[in-house]
Amino acid sequence: MEALFYVFSFIAIFSALMVVTMRNPLTSALYLVLCFFALAGFYVILDMQFLAAMQILVYAGAIMVLVVLVIMLLNISRIKNIGSDLHQKIIGGLISLILFAEVVLYIINGAQKKPTGIFTRALIKKIGNTQIIGEFLFTEYMLPFEIASILLFVAIIGAYLFAKKKY
């Protein structure tokens, strides 16, 4: 497990770095897919296979395909050479580093709550994570679920409105 965690961590971080450093958005997109896969790996380690599947289906599958589609739709040659200024890089890097340092300091100094829930690894394994998620989704989180559906609907309208050439 430990080993797998480090492997996935390495892949995720490396690919994430590649996403932000690659000049060509298409390359970035492919690295992003890789990153998503690594995250899915994490989910598997954490016994959330359902989420791993969702991650790959929705993110790597749907969203990234959409992204790649859009990149292709736009003129690739005109969008791939958008560089960044040096000072932008320095300031950005600095800020990110500071943010990172702060968050890590918080994490190291802080402590999480003691595990109090009932859904131990064993229980999840016994019932099955999909079933648990499903049960919760349709009882306690029914309203968010419904809202999410409307949200997606609105997003479709939005995408349609933005993408169409004129009214």
Next chain:
Amino acid sequence: MHNMPLIYGMNFLEKSMLSIIPETVIIIFAFMVLFLAFFEKLAKRKNSYYLSLIGIGFSILYVLMLSDRNIYGFYGSVVFNGFEVFLFIAILFSGMFTVLMSKDYMENSGMPAPEYYSLILFGLSAMMFLVSSNNLIMVFLSIEFMSICAYILTGYIKGDTRSTEAALKYFILGAFASAFLLFGAVFIYAATGHLNLYAIHSFLENISYAGSNKAVGGIGIKIYISAGLVMFLVGLAFKMSLFPFHSWTPDAYDGAPTPITNFMATGIKLAAFAIFLRIYSLIYNFNIMNFNDILWLLAVFSMTFGNIAALLSSNIKRLLAYSSIAQAGYILIGIIGGGFYGYSGTLFYLLAYIFMTAGAFAVVVIFENSDIISLDIKRYAGIGYKYPFIAAAMSFFLLSFAGIPLTSGFMGKFYVFSSAVKSGYNWLVLIALLNSAFAAFYYIKIIVKMYMPDKEPASPPLNSSGDNLGIISGAIDDGLMLTIIICLILTLLMGVFPQIFINFANNSADLLWRI
């Protein structure tokens, strides 16, 4: 705090549904408006306009019908009580004003109406969900829902690069802030193990009394919570457009269609403040860490930046945007002041704020001729003589912004300031008062333009196109006039006889306060 009356049982759906009826009504009407688009005959602008108004009206009706209920619906995901009643009505008013303002605007710009109105309604429902959400998932989801509607509406003007640019900026910054909010939620979750706000509240209450008792986590948890709350605050402060998370405000306000600017300035701000107020009263307001310090800074910076930046602004929409940043700072003072008095004051100010803002934007819409120059304050020269009523109303709204007595702005300011003084934030109030003093300059600047032009216009005919001064083509739309009149009456009423509104706000704040 109350015991959480989580409703488990067979008929929980019925009871829960009651808590979201107003939102549901709005959503149903949103779909109805949207479906109008399918029918060539019905897709006239007027129909969707009236349908939206009817929907909002129904929703208000339902809110009023439910006004004495206190419901925790959907396993505590949403709450519906006096607080929500107050804010629902305020939000619905804001939506109503937006719709009323839009008719004229839509006709001028030729945009497709059904989608537009339905998005406004969807946005309204999202705001209402946000206000009543009692769960971090609901908070996040509603914020995103609301924001997505706002992104779409901001970029609604096809072919207008400014509109698209505004949407782009708004979107990227919004998503960025949302990421912070989300990451903050992770930390809160890690520290407390809860997503429900009440549950988090009681957890924090325990540890704040327990001190550094190892059994419940102690000091480490507090650090986690700080990290979580700070990052959560970033997300919320963005929506409230507090400095330094304000940067989207002027650009998005400027580029968006003016009724939508009003929607953002009133509705979104209202919803953001409402949820912040709720979360603040539930979570932030513990002595684990003094969040008031940071809010103090945010308030001071917001006021000062907003006012100073607005000082020389020549574009009326940007000016109002900067002013709204400053106003957010003032509103925050009420929250910092805290207590029953402070919350009530905040709500009162919010209510006052939407009326004056909506009124001001209605005037802006009247004089906006779909070209950029019409937003220049110079364009307002001399309208005081040509359109005495509108100019007088505009002056009144601006004076209200400036906090001159007789206006709701004064009462609101007085209310929040005195609550802050009550809690001992004297410097804050002093700074706020000095801010109001020099802020008066740019409000008055507009009045100067309207009534005291450098060269008095020789009363040009109403429809002469050659004249460079504010000219309205045709008669003023009834919806706009209605908005102005309602806002004017309410601004005056809240300034002179505020007691009923205070009672309303008190009822609403009472429930927050007694948690």
Next chain:
Amino acid sequence: MDFFIKHLLSVLIFFPVVSIFLLLPVNKKNEWLLRNLSTFLSLVEFIFSLYLFIYFRPNTYKFQFVEKFNWIPSFGASYFLGIDGVSLFLILLTTLLTFVSLLSSYRYIKTHVKEFVILMLLLETFMLGTFAALDVLLFYLFWEFMLIPMYFIIGMWGTGNRVYSAVKFVLYTLSGSLIMLFGLIYIFIMHYDQTGNFTFNILRLYNTHISDGLQLILFIALFLGFAIKIPLFPFHTWLPDAHTEAPTAGSVILAGVLLKFGVYGFFRFAIPLLPRAAFALAPFVIVLSVIGILYGAFVSIVQKDLKRLVAFSSVSHMGFIMLGLFAMSAISIDGSVIQLLNHGIATGALFLFVGMLYERMHTRQIKDFGGIAKKAPIFTAFFMISVLASVGLPGLNGFIGEFLILVGAFRSYPVLTIIGASGIIFAAVYLLWMFQRVMFQDVTNPAAENFEDMNLREIITILPLIILMFLIGFYPMPFLERIDPTVLHFLSAINHHKAVYNLIKLKTGLSNA
């Protein structure tokens, strides 16, 4: 009639608003009707206000014509009106000067007559409300909104750099009032902390216990608000600009009534609420007042613009009033109150005359005048009386006020009083020199050749003021006997703090030593 008398203050406050509704339907073009109707209505208002004088019981300090209704129970604010001897005369002055200034603007105001008369009447409402309010919030409401009509009057009908002046006027005074608002809120909250009740009733707020250090800070907050309004040196710079550019009516109201609010605020709010601080800081205020007296006079001497001269003279006169108020003796405060009226009357009259000069000659530069006395004897006579009233010539009103102030102040602050009293010399210098250059000598400006004498309307405008000048000068008892009990009560309410304060000083002095 009984109801009328009982609610006279409300009637007075809201009658101008009702008048506005009467004026609203009148056609914009019908300037004749607008002018006469508004003047008539303000005259009616003035006559109403005379009932106050008639039914006012002298020889008592109690508030009279009290009206009290709940207004905002949540803040403990009420619609609480009442007048004592001091506010009585200020109200009368307000109604009179409104009438006078409306009557005076027939010729000056040529454009937007309707807006003008409406704003004037609106202004009157707020001015009266400010004087009558005994509820702090109500007071503040009237106090601050008053700026707005005045702002429009200066900005819309002013001359020259009117917008600059108007904006400066509003922002400057607004800044002060907002800081003052802070002080008022603070006291309000302190009272709440002590009693558990929200109240804005000024009579109850008087009982708030405030520690000495806090009193100083709060006093400074209130001081800024009121001092800017007065305006006390060095917060005066808005005044010359506003006065100079305002139309005649605006100047008259500004000098005659608006400046009084600062002093009234000190009298009604700052000093009784924070007596210890008032006693402790009185020497500083008095130093500022004395500087103001001399400074205003000095600068007036070298002014080239008539209105600016009168404006700076206001600074000087208001310095006298503040000197009297803060000397904290019954005599000097009586004098200050009388002087408040005098300044309103005399300076108001001076502005009217400057306005008449401007209407006829279209200039305000002193060098453009000369030899007018020959052309317009009535004008000269009245103008001279006003100038002399302002100079403080005995027998006219200004003298009574100044003399009482100085006599009263002399006991506590002999040196400062003497320095301040030297202001009467310089008052003579700048006013008489001005009068000489404007009225006497030979005609140099051809425009003065056809100088018309005052017509009947102008005489009616000025006559009440002239009569008052003589009345107060020769027979001030009707005024004093109403003011004196109020002032004595004012002093008796705060005087024990003087002892306490001195005791504290003594103790700290001993412990330091």
Next chain:
Amino acid sequence: MDLKILITWLIPLFPLSGWLLWGLFGKYFKGLSGYIASGFVVASFILSVVLFFIVAYSHGFTDTLYPWVYAGIFKTGVSAVIDRLSVIMLVMVTGVSALVHIYSIGYMQGDKGFSRYFSFLNLFVFSMVMLVISNNLLLLYVFWEAVGFCSYILIGFWYEKKSASDAGKKAFIVNRVGDFGFAVGIFLLFATTKTLNYEAVFAAVPSIPAYTTTIIALLLFAGAVGKSAQFPLHVWLPDAMEGPTPVSALIHAATMVTAGVYMVARFHVIFSYSPAASEVVLAIGTFTAFFAAFIALTQFDIKRIIAYSTVSQLGYMFMAVGIGSYTAGIFHLISHAVFKGLLFLTAGSVMHGLSGELDLRKMGGLYTKMKTTAITFIVGGLALSGIPPFSGFFSKDAVLADIYNKGFYFAWVVGEITALMTAFYIFRLIFLAFFGESKLDSGKHAHESPKIMTIPMIILAAFAVIIGFLGMPPFNDSLFYSFLHTDFKNAYNFAPFVNDTPWYALSFISVLAGLSGIYIAYILYIKKSVDPERIKSIFKPVYMLSYNKVYIDEIYNFLIIKPLLVFFDFLWKVIDVKVIDGAVNGIAGAFAVFSVKARKIQNGMLMSYILTLSIGAAALLFYYFIR
């Protein structure tokens, strides 16, 4: 109401109603107003005489007309004190006024401000009467200033002339300077005694500390210095001659200017309890007497010569009151009022005859043309010179005798020298104007004035002859002294008599001084045995000093007025506009600069927006971390 009280208040009422009448309706009366106004004043005069006898044969009284200013413990009414001092003054004031009024009818004939003139003249009489009878210091101060105002308005009567309006203004302002001191004195007096009523004040004075009394007395005297044109505030009086000559006669010779002396006499209790202050009075009086006479030696403007002579004579009066000889001072006041009024009226007559000519160098030989004027003038001149049996002899001698006998030898010597100079300059005037060959401008022919002018002159001349006998030497046994000195019985005798030199010895020296003055003038201007030009060139610096009025005006101008004006200008243009207002505008400007800078943050670049946002987030995290 008691008859005497009615009379008391009727005396000021007549001129007051006159003022209102001419002021409001003057233009309907035209020439008639002069006669009616004079009638009013004559009525006042008659009533004054009646009152005089009432008081002389009974006793003085006080009366309050109505309460005037009641503020706290400050309580003053409009009240009158009628005692011997005030009735004497009343008779003098109303009497001279009546004559001047009558004279003015002729003098002002045809002036377009005829009614205005009489209106203000009446106002003056009213004010002066009130000043004399007022029973408290506030009322005194009121009319003290009121007479000053009348003086201002009457000096500037011909306001088209810049010099006239300048002179009026100057008179008012210089008087204000004195009045300022007077007012401060009243403040101090009130602060010490808590009252302004004469009786109460006088009762309190002996018990207040001496230095306080001294300060009060000096401050009150400052008012007198201004009003009575003593050095250093004498500068207004010569300029005041721009006014109509009857005004000069009435206000600037007979009545108003003597108010200072009257005031000191009235407050004899205060002054006598402060020997130091009295010494100051004496010193100033002595110096002024000499100083003014010195200036008068070389002037050519006849009115100015008489004006300086007035200043000089007022100095004598102050010398008298400064040594505690109040009765003598008042006596000189009365006699001076008569002969100086006479001199001015006759000078006015000369002017009238010469259509406004004032320059001595353009006169000469008028005696033949205007005999009445010349004779009356000479009577006045002799009175002024102190030649018996004219009134000046008696009164001036009374003063000088007391000075000598009380041991103030230096003052006495100066007084005698001044007497010599006095006689010289007035006879220089007489000789140059009335004798010798005529130097009139061609086209001007002198003529005698009408009867309405000469009769008052003659009456005054008669009085100038006879009035002195009231103070028949030895003065301390005279009728006048025995009548008046009871009023001064409360005075503290700070300067007792040290000598007992008989009056005739001192009078001899005085008369000698006067006669030698006349003789020198005779030598210089009639016999011309010595050329005045030679003396002029020998004593050139002294002459120039005298001729230029010791440069006092210039000194004031350079040392006070000019620097002050520069300072005021600096105050306005630099302090006010640049510093104070500059600070205000500077703050506003700073905000504008901030605004520009603040909006730089909002530069439209998405990247910088994101940066601000993330810096904000980082800062917040940091803030909580360090806590």
Next chain:
Amino acid sequence: MNNYLIVASIIFCIGALGVIVRKNLIVVFMSLELMFNAANLGFVAVSNRLNLISGDIFVIFVIVVAAAEAAIALGIAIAFYREKGTVDIDKANELKN
């Protein structure tokens, strides 16, 4: 346990870096997705650690929102590209001051 959160914060900060540094709208958008995913990882890890399930549910909603935002973002990108001919966000500079 903290390791997961640290990884999550690393990814979060890399995402933030991408948003700050990159000018390509598409890449910025992908960086935003990275940030959201970092949060997701955190939620799953915490929920696993505390033996809870609500965190996992949250992740599902985040994924939904991300999908919706993707739709909007790409729509905006297309509209922007159509108007400006580029997806360089620096070209979005009409609205300023």
